[in-house]
Every structure is written in structure tokens, then in C-alpha cells.
Amino acid sequence: MKPAIDVVNVSKVYRRYARRRQFATLKSALLDGSLLGDLKPDETFQALRNVSFSVPKGCTYGVIGSNGSGKSTLLKCVAGITRPTEGSVTVDGRISALIELGAGFHPEISGRENIFINGIMLGLTKEEIQRRFDEIVEFAEMQDFIDAPVKTYSSGMYMRLGFAVAIHVDPEVLLVDEVLAVGDQSFTHKCLDKFSEFRRRNKSILLVTHSLDLVEKFCDEAHWLDKGVSKGDGDPKRVVAAYVINVEDSEENTLAKAESARVAESAKNVTSAPDVASGFSQTDATQEAPLNPVDDGESVKDGFKSTEGRWGTREIEIAQVSISGPDGESGHVFQSGDDIQVRMVVTAKEAITDFVFGLGLFNADGVCVYGTNTNLEEFQPSAIDGEGTVTFAIDRLDLVEGTYRLDLAVHKADGYPYDYHRLLYTFRIKSKVRDVGIYRPAHRWTFGGGITFKGEA
Amino acid sequence: MFSSLSKLGRYRALIQTLVVRDLKARYRGSVLGFFWSFFNPALLLFIYTFVFTKVLPSSHPASMEPFALFMFCGILPWTWFSSSLLESSNTLIAGGNLIKKVMFPAEVLPIVTVLANMVHFFLGLPILAAFVLYYQRPIDPVELLWLPVIVLVQLVLTTGLAFFLSALTVHFRDLKDLLGNILTLWFFATPIIYSLDMAPQDMRWWLNINPMTHLMRSYQDVLFFEGSFGHQGWLLALGIGSIVVFLAGYFVFDRLRDSFAEEV
Numbered sequence: 001m002k003p004a005i006d007v008v009n010v011s012k013v014y015r016r017y018a019r020r021r022q023f024a025t026l027k028s029a030l031l032d033g034s035l036l037g038d039l040k041p042d043e044t045f046q047a048l049r050n051v052s053f054s055v056p057k058g059c060t061y062g063v064i065g066s067n068g069s070g071k072s073t074l075l076k077c078v079a080g081i082t083r084p085t086e087g088s089v090t091v092d093g094r095i096s097a098l099i100e101l102g103a104g105f106h107p108e109i110s111g112r113e114n115i116f117i118n119g120i121m122l123g124l125t126k127e128e129i130q131r132r133f134d135e136i137v138e139f140a141e142m143q144d145f146i147d148a149p150v151k152t153y154s155s156g157m158y159m160r161l162g163f164a165v166a167i168h169v170d171p172e173v174l175l176v177d178e179v180l181a182v183g184d185q186s187f188t189h190k191c192l193d194k195f196s197e198f199r200r201r202n203k204s205i206l207l208v209t210h211s212l213d214l215v216e217k218f219c220d221e222a223h224w225l226d227k228g229v230s231k232g233d234g235d236p237k238r239v240v241a242a243y244v245i246n247v248e249d250s251e252e253n254t255l256a257k258a259e260s261a262r263v264a265e266s267a268k269n270v271t272s273a274p275d276v277a278s279g280f281s282q283t284d285a286t287q288e289a290p291l292n293p294v295d296d297g298e299s300v301k302d303g304f305k306s307t308e309g310r311w312g313t314r315e316i317e318i319a320q321v322s323i324s325g326p327d328g329e330s331g332h333v334f335q336s337g338d339d340i341q342v343r344m345v346v347t348a349k350e351a352i353t354d355f356v357f358g359l360g361l362f363n364a365d366g367v368c369v370y371g372t373n374t375n376l377e378e379f380q381p382s383a384i385d386g387e388g389t390v391t392f393a394i395d396r397l398d399l400v401e402g403t404y405r406l407d408l409a410v411h412k413a414d415g416y417p418y419d420y421h422r423l424l425y426t427f428r429i430k431s432k433v434r435d436v437g438i439y440r441p442a443h444r445w446t447f448g449g450g451i452t453f454k455g456e457a
Numbered sequence: 458m459f460s461s462l463s464k465l466g467r468y469r470a471l472i473q474t475l476v477v478r479d480l481k482a483r484y485r486g487s488v489l490g491f492f493w494s495f496f497n498p499a500l501l502l503f504i505y506t507f508v509f510t511k512v513l514p515s516s517h518p519a520s521m522e523p524f525a526l527f528m529f530c531g532i533l534p535w536t537w538f539s540s541s542l543l544e545s546s547n548t549l550i551a552g553g554n555l556i557k558k559v560m561f562p563a564e565v566l567p568i569v570t571v572l573a574n575m576v577h578f579f580l581g582l583p584i585l586a587a588f589v590l591y592y593q594r595p596i597d598p599v600e601l602l603w604l605p606v607i608v609l610v611q612l613v614l615t616t617g618l619a620f621f622l623s624a625l626t627v628h629f630r631d632l633k634d635l636l637g638n639i640l641t642l643w644f645f646a647t648p649i650i651y652s653l654d655m656a657p658q659d660m661r662w663w664l665n666i667n668p669m670t671h672l673m674r675s676y677q678d679v680l681f682f683e684g685s686f687g688h689q690g691w692l693l694a695l696g697i698g699s700i701v702v703f704l705a706g707y708f709v710f711d712r713l714r715d716s717f718a719e720e721v
Contacts, residue, residue: 014719080560082718100558106478108485113478120474121559149485 002092004173004204005055005078010087012048012073012228047073048084048228055173055221057092058202060195062209062219062236064243066250070228071208075099075177078206093172096122100177101162107151111142114150115165122169132168139190140164160187167194174198177208192218212240248333248430255332255426262424263321266310308405308424312417316355316384316410320345323406323427336399336431336440342392346410346419351385355418359392360407362423363438369404375413398440401431461564461711468565472572475565479573498536498581502529502588520682521652523592529585530680531649531673537578538615538669539640545570545619546626546633553721563717564710567619575612589680600679600686607675610692614668614699620706624713627720647673671695 048070055061063071077084079097104121105114115136119129129136137146140160150158167174174195195218198205209215215222215236222236224243231246232239322330322343334340342359358373374381406425411417431440447453484490506525521527545567555561589596626632647669648656656664664670671691678686 076557076718081557083715095560097558097560100554103554103558104561106482108482109478113481117474117478120471121555121561125470 001057003054004057004059004092005053005061005206006088006090007051007053007074007078008088010048010051010074010077010084010089011046012070012077012082013085014045014047015043046228048077048225050087051225051228051230052087053223053230053233055204055206057204058199059220060199060205060207060218062207062215062222063225064209064212064215064222064240065225065231066247068227069225071225072099072177073228074225075175075206075208079175091173094123094169095173095175096166096169096171097175098163098166098177099175101159101166102150103162105150105158105162108149110149111146111153111161115146115161118162118165119169122166124169136161136164136168139168139194141187156184163191167191172203174203174205175208176205178210212244216240251428252331252333255428259332259424259426262308263310263421266308266421266424309422310420310424311422312409312411312419314419315350316346316348316352316418318344318408318410318419318421319347319387321408321421321425323425332426333428333430334397336401336429336433337396340394340397342394342406342408344390344408345387346384346390347387348384351383352418353381353383354412355381355384356411356413357390358407358409358411360409362405362407363399364403364405367438369399369438371407373409381413396442397429398442399429400435400437400440401429402438403428461714462707464562465564465568468562471562472565472568475569476572476576479569480576483573494577494580495584498529498533499584501532502526502584505529505532517651517655526588526592526594527652527677527681528650529588530677531647533578533581533585534611534672534676535644535647535649535669536581537574538611538672539644540577541571541574541615541619542622542640543636544574546622546636548619549623549627549717550630550721556717556721563714564620564707567623567710568616570623571612571616571619575608578608585680594681595683596680597685603675603679603686603689603692606696607672607679607692610696610699611672613703614672614695617699617703617706620703620710624706624710624717627713627717643667643669648677649673652677668695668698 051070051074053061063074065071073082075097076082076099077089078091079095079099080091081097081099102118104118106117115133116126116129120126137143140157140163142157142161145153145157153161195205207215207219219236221233222239223233224231224239226246232242323332324330324341324343325334325338344357356373356375358371360371361369363369404427405423406427407422408425409417409420411420484493487493489496502525505528506523509524509528517524548566548570549556549563552566555566556563622632622636646664646667648664653664653670653674671688672695675686675688675692678688
């Protein structure tokens with residue numbers, strides 16, 4: 001059977017013209033008398049590179065990928081809005097594209113008239129629209145406002161009406177670009193029901209979305225694009241999993257880069273006099289705060305407000321910090337419940353007997369998740385000289401998904417700082433469960449009596 | 458090109474709907490609404506009458522009295538022409554949403570612009586007719602049969618230029634500003650507020666290569682001047698020229714079509 005959508009080796013190159021260049025082109029185009037052939041781009045941007053896939057009839061096909069990966073360009077090529085630079089796209093049957101809802105609505109005229117105009121734009125005849133009119137209005141939940149000018153509509157109403165018209169075009173092939181976020185929950189459900197109905201009637205849907213859940217639940221096949229290159233297609237669960245791992249890797253890279261920049265920056269600043277001074281004043285407020293979470297609330301709060309930075313006399317220096325996960329390799333992205341180790345390499349210029357190692361863990365809101373130091377836990381320092389290592393091991397880091405930051409410090413028992421690293425280290429916790437809060441206590445659910453859940457024995 | 462040209466017929470319903478939408482939307486919200494289409498030309502006529510009878514009772518020959526009516530015969534179609542071109546130079550950019558987000562035949566947009574302005578022109582005609590009756594001008598009903606031909610020639614010419622301008626403005630936004638000035642120059646280079654006979658001999662040649670000269674002269678011949686319509690030859694030549702302009706304009710438009718979605 002002929003596929004509904006057949007995309008073969010599609011590449012798309014966008015050309016960019018600089019402003020100045022454009023003027024030069026107008027002039028030269030006029031001088032040469034050749035307005036058409038002479039446009040030469042300054043730079044090109046390859047949005048798609050050799051993408052191929054085909055969507056069988058009745059198939060729901062999901063396209064995922066990060067921002068700028070070429071998903072929307074691909075959809076536009078399939079819709080026939082832009083032509084691919086190379087390759088070919090064939091679509092069998094009438095297309096309706098839910099790319100921008102309500103494109104072409106005229107704000108001054110009523111919803112009723114706009115439905116007709118929009119419908120005709122999408123390829124319906126007047127009679128066809130007349131027949132579906134009530135259905136469209138009902139679907140959009142617009143009965144009361146249909147005769148008001150569209151400019152008075154809320155953005156939700158606008159989108160709903162656009163969606164309702166587009167979906168009632170009754171296409172063979174439906175192209176959807178991230179439009180399910182338009183309505184409230186019940187409208188989203190209605191849209192999904194409508195999509196299911198499409199599937200039952202053996203129509204094809206090409207869905208571009210960031211909602212991985214939707215792809216896993218809803219699509220028969222998925223396709224992953226990355227920077228315009230096809231990274232794989234097939235079973236949605238597999239493709240989504242591959243994509244998620246890739247996203248974690250790139251987050252890891254971003255965090256690592258940002259962190260090394262931050263550490264380098266603060267290392268540079270620490271020698272200049274005003275920074276040391278402000279460092280000390282900050283330390284007055286924070287000397288006990290982040291590392292003494294049991295302290296009184298006021299000073300604790302002040303301490304949390306202070307931004308990232310590094311200060312101290314460097315008699316003892318934290319030379320190197322690494323955070324590592326279960327595999328023992330240093331990283332920045334971990335799963336909730338992983339065992340984590342924070343390692344510091346410290347060096348003392350001379351033998352010192354008064355020292356405390358401390359650690360504070362904060363979430364993205366600046367709330368202290370946990371803080372402790374060797375003094376609180378009653379380690380009696382005896383000596384440090386030369387190089388040493390400190391490891392803080394957490395058996396299970398049971399945190400909910402989010403970004404967390406670390407304070408690391410070495411100071412005297414009275415708070416006098418040797419080397420204080422404030423919020424310099426960042427890591428991300430990932431979780432499959434979308435629970436909320438900060439801390440996830442190890443837990444389990446049990447049910448008795450007449451309560452049963454699906455999939456449970 | 459000819460295959461896409463043949464598709465134009467299929468967009469009839471779309472074009473019709475959009476013209477109606479344009480007209481409806483234009484005066485929506487104003488108190489007088491649609492009546493503005495009548496009032497605007499009427500007011501314009503009053504202003505010209507005032508200026509050229511009271512302020513500047515100038516030295517035009519007696520054959521051109523009433524002068525306001527003479528001017529009106531030219532200004533009405535000129536307004537259709539110039540607003541069509543001005544609006545069509547912006548029409549693809551204004552309709553960018555349609556071109557970028559929906560499968561939409563872009564050539565519909567300049568066509569709609571020209572047609573909507575044509576409707577305004579038609580709505581001005583009753584005002585013109587009323588004044589023709591008021592001044593009791595002799596009108597030859599047989600000559601009036603030429604009017605649809607003149608309108609058709611202007612429609613073809615204007616649409617051709619609109620294709621050309623709308624497509625090029627996407628790439629060269631400067632055209633929009635340039636065009637306003639060109640149209641002002643063009644207005645004075647066309648016998649609208651003067652007649653072709655008033656122009657000095659050595660200017661005649663220049664005026665004759667201006668296509669609008671012959672359109673305006675045709676309108677004036679049919680609607681104003683007494684005597685039989687004597688401009689058929691020029692009008693016919695212009696008709697053929699207009700078809701060439703139309704095809705050339707559409708050719709350029711078709712060539713640039715693929716770039717619209719990216720450049721708009």
C-alpha cells in the first residue's frame with residue numbers, strides 16, 4: 001500500500017542575508033538588470049540533512065528532538081509550505097496542518113465569518129462548512145461567542161476555534177505541531193479523543209511535540225531529529241529512551257562547562273582586595289549558617305541569599321572537587337536514589353591543627369536541603385599538612401528531580417575561612433516519577449481490602 | 458508557470474471570500490460603516506470643487522468645465538490603481554502568517570488587494586453618475602459600453618504590476634517607500650488634473666508612453682468629453698500590453714514563490 005507520507009533524503013538549507021548585503025544586492029541587481037538569479041546568501045544554515053522516513057496509512061508518527069532540531073521545518077516541508085532544498089516529499093491525500101492555529105483569522109470580523117473564511121482557506125467548500133458548522137462551534141465550546149469579533153476572544157478561545165476548524169477539514173493526513181498545549185485539561189482530552197478517532201478511521205497523523213509522554217502513549221512510531229540529522233526511528237519507547245539519554249548527556253556537558261567557568265572566575269577574583277573584604281563580611285553572616293542548619297532562622301536566610309563565589313585566606317585550599325555517581329565516574333547528572341560521592345582534594349601550605357570541612361546542599365530555590373560539617377559531627381581535627389583528600393559519600397541521594405548546588409568549605413572551628421566555595425558546584429537529579437517537594441523518603445504503597453489497581457496481581 | 462496559472466480558477470471561492478472579508482473588515486467598527494465607500498469619493502469631489510472654483514479658479518479651457526468633474530473622472534480610477542499597488546506591495550508581508558503557517562496560494566493575496574480596491578472604485582461610480590446627472594453632461598450610452606473594456610484593461614494591468622511588486626517587496630523592502638514617491642510622480646505625469654490636450658507638444662511623447670495616460674484619457678473620453686470615443690487604438694494596444702505585463706508579473710511571482718515562506 002502506498003504510504004501516506006513519504007519523505008526521501010530531504011535536506012533544507014536556509015539562506016541568511018545580512019542587512020548591508022541586502023542593499024548591495026538591490027543595487028547590483030538593478031545595475032546588472034538581473035533581479036532574479038543573482039541573490040547570493042551570506043551564510044547558510046542547514047536545518048535538515050538527508051532525512052528519510054515514511055508514514056504508512058493509519059499510522060501516528062511522532063517527531064521528537066530538542067529546540068532547533070528541524071522538527072518544524074520538516075513539518076513545513078511535508079505540509080508543502082516550504083520546498084525542500086534536496087530530496088522529495090510525497091503526501092497521499094488531503095493534508096491539514098495544525099501548525100499555527102487561527103492563522104488567517106481576521107480580528108475585526110466575527111467568529112462565524114472567520115470559520116467560513118478559514119475553512120475555505122483550508123480547502124473546504126461553503127456547503128461543507130455549512131454542514132460541519134455546528135459541530136465546529138460545539139467542539140470549540142464557542143456557542144456563546146460565535147458572533148463576536150475575533151479580536152475580543154481570549155487566546156484560548158482563539159486557539160480552540162482554530163483547532164476546531166482545522167480538525168474538521170477531515171484530512172487524510174493531519175500534521176500537528178505542538179498545539180495540544182492550547183486548552184485546559186478537558187480540551188486537551190477532547191483533542192486526543194479526536195486524534196484517536198482519526199486513527200480508527202485509518203488516517204495518518206504526523207505529530208511534532210516535546211511531550212515525550214504523548215509520543216510514548218500515542219504514537220505507533222517515533223523519529224528523533226537532532227540538529228537536522230535523523231538520529232533514529234522506530235518503536236516510540238526505544239526512540240524516546242535514546243533521546244532522553246542524549247538530553248542528559250548534553251545537560252551534563254552544559255553543567256560541566258558552566259561550573260568550570262564559575263570556578264575559574266571565582267579563583268581569579270579571590271586575590272583582589274575588595275573581594276576579600278566582602279568575602280569576610282559575607283562570612284560573618286554565613287560562618288555558621290549554611291553549615292549549621294540548626295542555627296536561628298534569620299542568619300540562615302541571609303546566608304542563603306548570598307550568591308555564588310569563593311573567598312578565604314587559602315592557608316588550606318580546596319584544589320579540586322568532583323562529584324561522582326554509582327559508576328564512580330565524575331558527572332553532573334544523576335538519578336534520584338543514586339549513591340553519590342563528593343570528593344575534595346585539599347592542600348595546606350603549612351601544618352594546621354584547626355580545621356573543619358563542611359558541605360551544604362541547596363535546591364534551585366536556594367532552600368538548604370542539607371548541611372553539615374566535621375565539627376558538628378564531632379570529628380576532632382589533629383593535623384593537615386600537604387595534600388589530602390576528603391570524601392563525602394551519600395548512600396542514597398533521595399531527592400526529587402531538579403537542579404541542586406553545593407557549598408564546600410574548609411574553615412576554622414570559629415568560622416574563619418580558609419577556602420569557601422559558595423554554590424559553585426551544580427548537579428542535576430533526574431527522576432522518572434514526577435513527585436514534588438525536595439526530599440523523597442524511601443517509601444512503598446500497600447493496599448488492602450477491596451482496593452485494586454490495574455496491572456497488579 | 459502556466460500550470461500554476463491555470464490553478465487560479467480553482468481559487469475563485471477563496472478569492473471571493475477574502476475580498477468580501479477585506480471589504481467587511483475595512484469599515485467594521487466605524488459608525489457609517491460601508492457608507493464610507495460612497496462618502497469618501499463624494500467628499501473628495503467636494504474638496505476638488507471647492508479648491509478649483511473658489512481657491513484656484515484657474516485657466517483651464519471651457520471644454521474642461523466643470524473642472525472638478527473632469528478631475529474626478531481620472532482620480533477615481535487612479536485611486537483604484539495607486540492604492541492597489543501600494544497595498545499589494547505590502548500584502549505578502551502582512552499575510553506572512555498565511556504563507557508561513559498554512560498551505561496558502563500566495564498569488565491570491567495581490568489579486569484580492571486589487572479586486573477589493575476595484576469594488577471601492579465601483580462604489581464610487583454612482584457618485585460620479587450623480588454628478589454627471591447634476592451637471593447635465595451629455596453621455597452617449599453607446600460610448601458607455603466601452604467602460605467595461607477600460608475597466609478590464611486596467612484590472613489586468615494593475616494585477617500584473619501587483620504580482621510584480623508584491624513578490625519583489627518581499628526581497629527588497631525598500632520598494633514600499635520608493636513606491637509611494639513613484640506613484641506621486643506618476644500621478645502628475647498622467648493627465649488627471651490636466652488634459653492631454655493641455656500638455657505642451659514636446660511632452661506629448663512622454664505622456665504617450667505612460668500607459669495610465671491612455672486609461673485616463675479613455676475614462677475621460679467616455680465619461681466627460683463630448684463627441685465620440687476616439688481612443689480605441691491606444692486602448693487596444695494597452696490591452697495587449699497589459700496582458701504581457703500580467704504574464705511577466707506572474708512569471709516573476711512564480712519564480713520567487715518558493716522564497717516567500719522564508720523571507721516574509
